[in-house]
Amino acid sequence: MKSLVIIGWGDSYESSQLYRDGLLKYRIEPWKEKKWWKNHLAQSYSIAGWLVFFPKMPSSDNAQYEEWKIVFQKILTSLPSIQDTVFVGHSLGACFLLSIISEWKIPFTELHLVAWCIWAGSFLIPESMEYINSVSQKNIHIWHSEDDTIVSFKDALTIYSKIPWAIPHFFNDKSHYQAIEVFNELESILLW
Numbered sequence: 001m002k003s004l005v006i007i008g009w010g011d012s013y014e015s016s017q018l019y020r021d022g023l024l025k026y027r028i029e030p031w032k033e034k035k036w037w038k039n040h041l042a043q044s045y046s047i048a049g050w051l052v053f054f055p056k057m058p059s060s061d062n063a064q065y066e067e068w069k070i071v072f073q074k075i076l077t078s079l080p081s082i083q084d085t086v087f088v089g090h091s092l093g094a095c096f097l098l099s100i101i102s103e104w105k106i107p108f109t110e111l112h113l114v115a116w117c118i119w120a121g122s123f124l125i126p127e128s129m130e131y132i133n134s135v136s137q138k139n140i141h142i143w144h145s146e147d148d149t150i151v152s153f154k155d156a157l158t159i160y161s162k163i164p165w166a167i168p169h170f171f172n173d174k175s176h177y178q179a180i181e182v183f184n185e186l187e188s189i190l191l192w
Contacts, residue, residue, distance in 0.1 A: 001086040002049045004037050004190070005075055007068075007093030010060035012121025019062050037183035038090060044187065049186060051080065057093070065122040068096055076106070088112040090149060090177060095123045098159070100128040110139040112186060115177050117151040118158055129162050140166040143186065146172035 042054040053075045058067045078083055086109050089097035094113035101108060103126065118125050126132075132140070140163055144156030153170075160168055175182060 001049075001051050001080050001084065002156050003053070003079050003081070004042070004045045005079075005085060006042055006052070006054040007057065007072075007089045008038055008054070008060070009091035009093055009115075010063035011170045012063040012065075012092060014121050020120070030146055035181040037177065040089075040182050041088070041187060041190075045190070052076065057096075063092060063121065063123070063146070065096065065099070065124075069100060072096075072100055083107050084109055086110040086112070088114065088186070089116075090114045091117055092120055092123055095120065095125060096124070099124065099126055102129070102131045105131050107135070110141070110190070112141045112143060112190075113159065114143040115148055115151050116142060116144060116155055116159055118155045125159065125162075132142055132163055137185070139187075141169060141189065142166050143169045143171075143177070145171040145177070147172055147174070148176045150174050150176040 042052045046052045052060075055071055056073065057063060057071055076082065087097050087101070089095070089112070091114070093157065094116040095118065098113060098116075100106065100147065101111065117123075142156055142160055142163075144153055146153045156168075156170065160166060169185060177183065
């Protein structure tokens with residue numbers, strides 16, 4: 001059975017003071033329904049018969065790498081076949097996936113890094129890309145938009161320089177991929 005694992009975004013801070021400072025800047029807005037591509041992607045592939053995991057990662061407003069690892073371990077033990085798994089990470093989730101896949105040497109079918117950030121708080125890209133580069137025959141896709149106001153486009157170029165055989169998908173009109181309800185470009189590549 002084909003599996004899809006989607007790890008969403010979050011915020012991470014280097015200290016409690018920085019987290020409190022972030023809370024002071026936090027804006028409260030009236031509720032409105034958000035239709036994001038990740039929800040659409042999860043629903044579409046579930047309907048198509050894929051086993052889909054799209055967990056709410058712990059403490060996403062003040063995420064900690066070690067805590068996310070605990071939840072991710074539970075996902076891995078639930079997968080029928082990790083070799084038939086596609087991983088999609090958005091923002092901090094992309095940083096997390098690249099780090100954990102490198103650290104635990106996890107095999108994968110495809111890896112999609114969307115609106116990638118190279119570090120945030122306790123989340124860092126791996127110092128060595130040795131494992132990632134050793135599986136160069138695998139499909140890794142980097143998705144980023146030049147008009148992203150949350151994560152600099154330079155971060156995408158940094159990771160692309162470390163994994164030069166990755167397939168780049170660069171845009172100039174997707175921002176941080178938050179307002180997109182349907183992400184057709186990604187969905188069409190995932191059909192295998």
